[in-house]
Amino acid sequence: MGAIADGLDQLVYTQSLPSSTAAGLRALLRLEKGSTRRVASLLGVSQRTVQRWVTSRDGGRSRPSTAHARRIDSVVRARWQPRVRARRRAQAEERGIVFHTRARFGFTAQAASSDDPRQRLITQRLSGAVARELFAAHDAGAGEPQQTLILARGLGHAYFRDGGGRAQGLHIGFTDIEFVDFALV
Structure with missing residues (x-):
């Protein structure tokens, strides 16, 4: 895994x-x-x-x-803990999750831009839709690259695009993951 x-x-x-x-x-x-x-x-x-x-x-x-x-x-x-898993998963899919990571994250921009991909320590709340998509991919047996892509889209939307309010059309880079931690909202 x-x-x-x-x-x-x-x-x-x-x-x-x-x-x-x-x-x-x-x-x-x-x-x-x-x-x-x-x-x-x-x-x-x-x-x-x-x-x-x-x-x-x-x-x-x-x-x-x-x-x-x-x-x-x-x-x-x-x-292992079937009722606890079902309850916590439903809670994550309804309310969203908090994602904490250290990874290379940014978008493709001109040189010396402050948002150029670099190592960042990020703690970001992600929507329930992202959690649902992650769990669906996990259940379907999707590999790490596909799950990383789902997280990149979710992080890009919440972090750079401010929930869809700005910076449309950015190509998000999310690589070199050092660690990943999730928490319930």
């Missing part, structure tokens, strides 16, 4: 996701009320395999393969 996708995930979760595969397995077991059979069906493995992964006997524990670890992570992400 890219920085923007990670930032969107952090926006909708109130508790951080389990950081390790073992913690993810424990979380799945907790979500499924301790049933290794249901966890196994979610992961597409046998019940005995899940039991081997979670056993606490010395030397008895085996580790999931890399492919299984990715599958565990994706299942945990899909099932």
Whole structure:
């Protein structure tokens, strides 16, 4: 995942996701009320395999393969705080989001213009429409370049064009992202 996708995930979760595969397995077991059979069906493995992964006997524990670890992570992400995610996403799409970043941002202008692309630290409120477009692209599996383009249009409209009141027709440059952070309005 890219920085923007990670930032969107952090926006909708109130508790951080389990950081390790073992913690993810424990979380799945907790979500499924301790049933290794249901966890196994979610992961597409046998019940005995899940039991081997979670056993606490010395030397008895085996580790999931890399492919299984990715599958565990994706299942945990899909099932982690579903009502909280839905509520926070609806709030972001209705009220908008605050976007905080350090990146190369500006528009193509004549040399020595104050708005020439350069490293900027920006904190900007973006509309709910931009949030909806970002979430739709994220859900569709859009890559980082497409999400960056959505943010560039939204930032250009809010930052340079002052909500559409001036500077129409500017070509916005938004590259070299150092970090991304989102917050609810």
